[in-house]
Amino acid sequence: MTRSVGDSLVRLLRDKGPRTRSQLAEELGISRTSVSSEVVALESAGLVAEGPVAPSSGGRRSTTVRLGPAVRLATVSVGESRIRASVLDAGLAGPRPVTVDVDGDAGPSAEQVGQALRTALGADRSVLAVGLSLAPDLRGGGGLSPTGLESALVEELTNVAGGSPVVVEGAARAMARGERQAGLARGLDNVVVVRIGATVTTAAYVDGHLGRGSEGQAGAVGHVRVDEFGPACVCGSSGCLDSFVSVRALHDQCLAAARSGRSPALAAALESSGAIGLPDLAAAVTAGDPVAVQVARDVGRRVGEAVAGLVAFANPSTVVVGGPVAVLGPHLLNEVRGAVYRRAPARLVAGVNVEMSAPGDRAALLGAALAAGDHAFSAIVTGS
Structure with a gap:
């Protein structure tokens, strides 16, 4: 055949x-x-x-x-502070994902991820393949490096799924695949997806082709310098996009605003729990705390300025923004839109839609399943 x-x-x-x-x-x-x-x-x-x-x-x-009804695909999304797992049928539909919250400082462990998949699979572990959407630069429990974590996850998920192959897809690419399959970019051939988390990553469909790059690192824009005199970045440089908008950068900004008393909402959150995180910032934004709202707007403006260059490069019809930081909501999204429309060439930006991805990692889970399906279908067809 x-x-x-x-x-x-x-x-x-x-x-x-x-x-x-x-x-x-x-x-x-x-x-x-x-x-x-x-x-x-x-x-x-x-x-x-x-x-x-x-x-x-x-x-x-x-x-x-x-x-056929035997087409079952497991899909797992491992993010900065959350693991989600599900099993999809031939129509890429499935039950509500199993969700496990993890300690963002410690990072997810292979055992936690394996247990999430084990719960999602239930008694029937017969799946063609497992798709794994993995957030970039993620360190695992026990101090595992990103490379070590990926290897540990693949081994654990392979064991849990009874030897079925595990296909790893970067979170932004998985999100792009899911959005194009059944999300905001459904059926579109020119799409840019932006994921804001521990780092900023992007993925782009151009004429229906999802680029990967010569070393598989296409879209790693978080460490592009955007301000020569900006704050230090974890990469050793300074003024990178990540140093302004990543989860770590926002934690530092929120902590400073809380300790100084500039933000009553963030100060109250810090006093209540002794710590502060992205959910606290999102709650403060929703409550209308002026400092928190300004933080969300600054993130949107910075990201939008970077996306404007991607719009000029890829000429998309739709830009989708997602990732953990997307919980900052309309204030962030409106600033992304404004910066894109101001900065990108007028003849290219006219008609471009800039939207927020649905919450819950749905697009990433679907995209990982699509990658797993492609691998499984090809392997079965060729008999390999």
Whole structure:
């Protein structure tokens, strides 16, 4: 069986739903006989099955082909302070994700992530593959480096899923895939996604292609210097975008505002718990605390200025902003929009939509599942 045709057929069914053999032949640009042959082989692998009868077009009604019920994909999102896990069916639908909060200072452990997946899988651990969306620059419990954490997670998830392959996708890329599949950028070929967390990362679809870069590091904009005289950054430089808008930078800004008394809301949060974090800042913004609101606006302006350059480069129709810092809400989003519209070339920015990703890592979970599915479908089709 031809790999490209088999892959294309399965992914077409995944992305667009049941199709008749004639529709598949037309959309894939091959003969109906070839489609029938591919369907037989895919049925034997459990990837497709007979679907519902198609509506009549005046003649005999045809049966459709759909993905098989055995197509189950596990998906896990590991972020700065939260782990989410779920299992999706052939239609990329599934139950509410299992959610585990972790200590942001200690970082997630492989055992915590494994337990989240174990809970999501339940008694049936038969999945084709596991997709793992992993936040960048994330250090794990026990002082694991980002590379060490990734290796530990892959090993743990492989064991939990009974040996099924684990496919790792960067959080911004997973988010981009999910948004394009079923989110704010659904079906669009030119999209920019911005994730603001421990660092700022981006992903861009250009003419339907999601770029990765020569070393797989495309979109790592957090350590681009935006202010020559800015604060020190964890990378050893100064004035990087991260030094103004990352989770760590916002923690430092909030702590200073609370201790100085400039922000009553943040001062109260610090006094109440002895610590302060992103949820406290978000609550202060919602309550209308002037200092907190200004922090959110400053983040939006800084990010928007960086995104303006991406708009000029990628010429997207939609920009989606997400990640942990997106909880700062409309104040952040409005400033991103304003900076993009002011800074990007007028002829390119006209008509560009700048939106906020839905909360809950839904896009990242879906994107990781898509990556896992691509790997699993290809492996089964080729018999590898």
